[in-house]
Amino acid sequence: MRRRTQMSWDDDVVANVSDELFWDPKVDSAAIAVSAKDGAVTLRGTVGSLREKREARKAAQRVFGVNWVDDELKVRLMDGQGRADSELRGFVLQALTLDSLVPATVDAKVADGFVTLTGTVDWQYQRDEADLVASSIAGALDVFNEIEITQPTPNAADTEESIKKAFKRNAALDADALRISTLDGAVTVKGKVSSWSEHDEAIAAAWAAPGVTSVRDDLTIKY
The missing domain is CATH 3.30.1340.30 (Histidine-containing Protein; Chain: A;)
Incomplete structure (x- = not known):
């Protein structure tokens, strides 16, 4: 009976996450498969951008009963969105420069469409902002945030x-x-x-x- 109850709970979680993905206009849920076990949700499939991948994860986290999200979604760029690494780096750096919350100490490098953020900041919100900016650039497959925080250690x-x-x-x-x-x-x-x-x-x-x-x-x- 306990197994049947748990399966029913997981089935409800899957149904609700699927509904939430469909409900979110920022996510194309057609190519996303959802599974769940004991409240841990796994997302598989393809999305058209890194930003959409992250929005799908947020949507799953909003659902009652979800206690973990394993995001295995792959970014598959649409025709015309692919960019050479040097071009993508230029767009990322320009966007970082134009954002007043990101200090000039942040840099970026790109390899095979994967963006790595480096440099130093004083606050976590600046790391988060740089990550958000980079992940919003069309052509980025993923963003790895290696920015370090250099505040003096308090008491x-x-x-x-x-x-x-x-x-x-x-x-x-x-x-x-x-x-x-x-x-x-x-x-x-x-x-x-x-x-x-x-x-x-x-x-x-x-x-x-x-x-x-x-x-x-x-x-x-x-x-």
Whole structure:
């Protein structure tokens, strides 16, 4: 009976994820196959751009019951969207330059359509912005973010306290269910959250603390 119930739950998750992909106008769901096991969803198939691949992952994460998404989608560029590596790098660098949130210390290289971001920034949001910009350029098959954060390391106690306060201020978070630890700018976030959106809020709050250079995600989604 338990197996039958779990299979029914997974079937519901698959159906709901498929519906969400179809519902999202940024995603062409026709070539995407969905499977699920114990709340872990796998996406397979092809999409027309890297941005669409990422939007499909976000759509799956929005669905109730999903606690993990394995994105195995492949980017297959439409005719006319393929670009030589040098041309693609030029477009990426131009877009990075035009974005005021991305500092001039960020660089990019391209090999076989795969973009690698390098350089240094002061904040995680700048890494995220550079990643978003590069992934939006037509012709990019994937983006690897190797940008380093170079903030001075703060006092560990100060970092923990500032993150805890940020958790408590955030109406989307149950601060009492979250725990953090820090060491030399590396933060670990543990605890239980009730959705992917709450998960993302907690990780974003941890990254926003001054001096944080990495965040380890040990959160568990419990519906």
